[in-house]
Amino acid sequence: xxxxKEYLTNxxxxxxxxxxxxxxKAGEDLSAAKELAQEFVADMERHFQMEERxxxxxxxxxxxxxxxxxxxxxxxxxxxxxxxxxxxxAIENNxxxxxxxxxxxxxxxxxxxxxxEEQMLYTMAQQHLSxxxxxxxxxxxxxxxx
Amino acid sequence: xxxxxxxxxxxPPISIPLRFFLVAPLFAIIAAVLLFVSGxxxxxxxxxxxxxxxxxxxxxxxxxxxxxxxxxxxxxxxxATIKKVDKVAGASHLFIxxxxxxxxxxxxxQNQTALIxxxxxxxxxxxxxxxxxxNSISAITNFTPTIKAMINSLSFAFIVVLLGVFLLYxxxxxxxxxxxxxxxxxxAALAIFGFAGILILGVVFQVLPMFYxxxxxGKFFENxxxxxxxxxxxxxxxxxxxxxxxxxxAKLYIALSFTVVGVGIWKKFDTRRRKVKDIxxxxxxxxxxxxxxxxxxxxxxxxTKYDFLLGSxxxxxxxxxxxxxxxxxxIIPFLVWFHLNAKGYMSIPTMNEMIDKRLSNTQYILFxxxxxxxxxxxxxxxxxxxxxxxxxxxxxxxxxxxxxxxxIYKKTIQTKPDFDMSAFKS
Numbered sequence: 120x121x122x123x124k125e126y127l128t129n130x131x132x133x134x135x136x137x138x139x140x141x142x143x144k145a146g147e148d149l150s151a152a153k154e155l156a157q158e159f160v161a162d163m164e165r166h167f168q169m170e171e172r173x174x175x176x177x178x179x180x181x182x183x184x185x186x187x188x189x190x191x192x193x194x195x196x197x198x199x200x201x202x203x204x205x206x207x208x209a210i211e212n213n214x215x216x217x218x219x220x221x222x223x224x225x226x227x228x229x230x231x232x233x234x235x236e237e238q239m240l241y242t243m244a245q246q247h248l249s250x251x252x253x254x255x256x257x258x259x260x261x262x263x264x265x
Numbered sequence: 266x267x268x269x270x271x272x273x274x275x276x277p278p279i280s281i282p283l284r285f286f287l288v289a290p291l292f293a294i295i296a297a298v299l300l301f302v303s304g305x306x307x308x309x310x311x312x313x314x315x316x317x318x319x320x321x322x323x324x325x326x327x328x329x330x331x332x333x334x335x336x337x338x339x340x341x342x343x344x345a346t347i348k349k350v351d352k353v354a355g356a357s358h359l360f361i362x363x364x365x366x367x368x369x370x371x372x373x374x375q376n377q378t379a380l381i382x383x384x385x386x387x388x389x390x391x392x393x394x395x396x397x398x399x400n401s402i403s404a405i406t407n408f409t410p411t412i413k414a415m416i417n418s419l420s421f422a423f424i425v426v427l428l429g430v431f432l433l434y435x436x437x438x439x440x441x442x443x444x445x446x447x448x449x450x451x452x453a454a455l456a457i458f459g460f461a462g463i464l465i466l467g468v469v470f471q472v473l474p475m476f477y478x479x480x481x482x483g484k485f486f487e488n489x490x491x492x493x494x495x496x497x498x499x500x501x502x503x504x505x506x507x508x509x510x511x512x513x514x515a516k517l518y519i520a521l522s523f524t525v526v527g528v529g530i531w532k533k534f535d536t537r538r539r540k541v542k543d544i545x546x547x548x549x550x551x552x553x554x555x556x557x558x559x560x561x562x563x564x565x566x567x568x569t570k571y572d573f574l575l576g577s578x579x580x581x582x583x584x585x586x587x588x589x590x591x592x593x594x595x596i597i598p599f600l601v602w603f604h605l606n607a608k609g610y611m612s613i614p615t616m617n618e619m620i621d622k623r624l625s626n627t628q629y630i631l632f633x634x635x636x637x638x639x640x641x642x643x644x645x646x647x648x649x650x651x652x653x654x655x656x657x658x659x660x661x662x663x664x665x666x667x668x669x670x671x672x673i674y675k676k677t678i679q680t681k682p683d684f685d686m687s688a689f690k691s
Contacts, residue, residue: 139478139538146540198606219541220615226539227599227616230475231341239344242407 123174123248124241126256130169131233134162138229142222149215156210160203161264167196169259174244177255181247188240195232199225276340277347279604281354283671285333286597288362290664292325293586297653297660299369305642305649310575313372322582324365324387327461330589332357332394334468334596335415342471343412345401353397360390368433380437384430391426395419410487414467417491421459421498428452447505453578458519459498461585463491466526469588473530476595477546478538486529494522513567520560527553527560527584544625545591551633552587555580576640583636590632590663594625601670605677612682619670624662631659 137159145152175189202225209218248255296318303314336354339345347353364386371379399419405412428448435441470482481487501515531553534546559580562573598616605613638652 135475135478136538139540143540194607201611216617217615220617223541223543224599224602224616226476227595228603230472231599233475234341234471235344238342238407238409 122245123252123255124237124245126259127166127170127174127241128237130166131237134159134166137162138222138226142219145210145215145218145222149210149213149218153207153210156207160207163199163203165262165264167200168264169262171196172265173255173258173262174248177248177251178240178244182243188235188243192232192236192240195228199228199232202228277336277350277354279600279674281350282333282337282600283597284354284358285329285336286593286667287664287671288358289326289329289333289589289593290660290667292321292329292365293660294657294664295369296321296325297657299373301650301653301657305646308575308649313375317369317372319578320368321365322586323456324361327585327589328361328391329358330593331461331464334592335398335464337596337600338468339398339401342409342468343402343405343415344407345398345405347397347401350397353393357390357394360386360393364388364390371437377437377439380433384433384437387433388426388430391422395422395426399423409471410491411467411471414463414470414491417495418460418464418467421455421463421495425452425456425460428455444506447509450505451502454501454519455498457578457581457585458494458523462523462526463494465585465588466491466494468592469530473533473537473549476539477534479533479536482529482533490522490525494519497522516564516567520564523560524557527556543594544622544629545594547629548587548591548594551629552584552591555587555636556584559584576643579636579639586632590629593663593667594620597667598670601674605674608678610677610682613677614673619673620666621669625666628659628662628666631655631662635659 137155141152141155141159144155171193175192179185179189202221206218206221206225209215209221245252299314299318299321300308303312303318307314309315332354336347336350339347364383367379367386368383370376371383399416402412402416402419429452432445432449432452435445466486470486473479474481497515497519500518501512504511504515530549534549559577559582562577562580565571566573566577595616598619601619602613602616632655635652635655638648638655642649642652
């Protein structure tokens with residue numbers, strides 16, 4: 120039986136890798152980083168939707184907590200979506216300083232968000248949702264991003 | 266499991282960590298001015314000016330940065346919130362400021378009353394904060410390696426404070442006992458390696474792999490090293506008190522443990538996936554060089570006729586200063602951005618735009634220059650003054666670099682740029 124915590128944590132690390140590749144490319148040539156930036160944004164959006172449309176809903180149904188941690192995580196997703204939109208805009212405008220200013224801010228926001236999820240929310244989800252873990256992971260795996 | 270830490274409303278108001286961070290460089294400036302005025306001829310371990318300056322740095326800078334960072338990191342790293350954090354932090358902050366200044370006055374003027382009042386202020390200020398933090402951690406059920414490191418570090422802080430109060434009590438009453446030097450050695454090692462060293466280790470193995478995209482430090486680093494260091498400090502305390510012939514053994518053990526820490530941090534930067542080279546990376550790298558040189562001098566002190574103890578203390582202290590400055594350069598702009606963004610402001614500068622890169626580079630060069638010149642001043646006395654001037658300038662710029670993001674925060678709150686309705690005027 121797979122673990123929800125492990126599955127989502129691995130996805131965090133995968134997104135981090137794409138982020139690092141994007142920044143490395145942007146350091147050489149900002150416009151050449153466009154594809155990697157789009158890949159990163161798409162991967163992040165997929166991760167957010169796996170949480171918002173599957174795991175968070177299951178967690179809320181099981182625990183009855185709809186205004187608790189999942190709500191805070193959704194708010195931080197919104198903050199990150201805004202930053203990612205600005206990141207793509209900076210590439211369009213070929214503004215390297217802006218890009219790295221945004222990528223640094225996004226990185227810290229993202230990692231403190233991941234810390235909260237990995238150490239608290241996922242652990243909690245694991246406790247409540249482990250009997251349904253395989254089903255939930257399969258749903259997240261087959262999710263079509265809207 | 267509770268989730269209070271997952272709400273921005275439950276996180277401490279931004280003013281709490283900032284009040285600790287804002288005063289830290291000021292204490293470092295006072296320390297350097299004090300040493301400058303006192304002169305190179307008075308620079309010895311037991312000179313009142315040197316004891317005063319040391320505590321301005323260790324309590325005023327290290328202590329305040331660690332307490333400020335803990336108030337902010339506890340909800341994120343440990344899901345723990347300090348009860349009545351505004352009152353606890355407010356009182357503790359005030360007591361410690363008064364305590365440090367009073368202690369400095371007491372040492373310089375050899376004023377007994379001032380020293381007695383100082384140990385009251387410092388003891389209550391630190392204990393209030395340390396016990397409140399430990400109390401908040403006691404509610405946690407999921408103990409990560411970082412939380413375990415925090416508990417260890419704070420337990421050492423608790424002992425350091427008690428020993429410090431005892432030393433101050435003896436000093437104030439002119440009743441310096443035969444064990445005074447041994448206790449002073451234990452107090453110093455536990456403060457540097459136990460309180461600061463273990464806290465830095467606990468935070469570093471959590472945040473470096475995340476912020477710089479690197480592999481984890483591994484089980485040995487995360488689960489064992491803190492206890493290995495803790496055992497070394499216990500060994501240090503026992504040998505200093507009862508078996509002075511074996512102190513060197515404890516010293517070698519601690520030096521080796523922290524060399525592992527230094528090499529681990531250095532290698533983590535070598536293998537990081539995120540190759541950005543900002544000022545924080547340079548600070549971590551220089552910090553490791555200072556640490557390993559400091560440990561080497563500390564050990565060499567026992568094998569040569571030269572006195573390397575002060576040089577070793579300066580270098581090891583510079584390691585802590587380096588790591589703390591690296592963290593300040595990330596934490597402060599992020600806090601300002603995060604709190605403003607969460608309040609709904611979108612037209613705000615990014616983290617990198619809040620602090621002028623040239624200024625932070627200059628600040629770093631001055632700081633590293635100050636440390637190198639300070640070590641050289643043991644051979645060329647005049648460099649002592651040049652080093653202190655470099656250090657003062659570096660701390661003035663650091664203070665400015667902290668004030669700027671705070672000013673951005675205040676201005677944004679006052680001017681509300683995102684609520685500008687002028688476009689709707691006819």
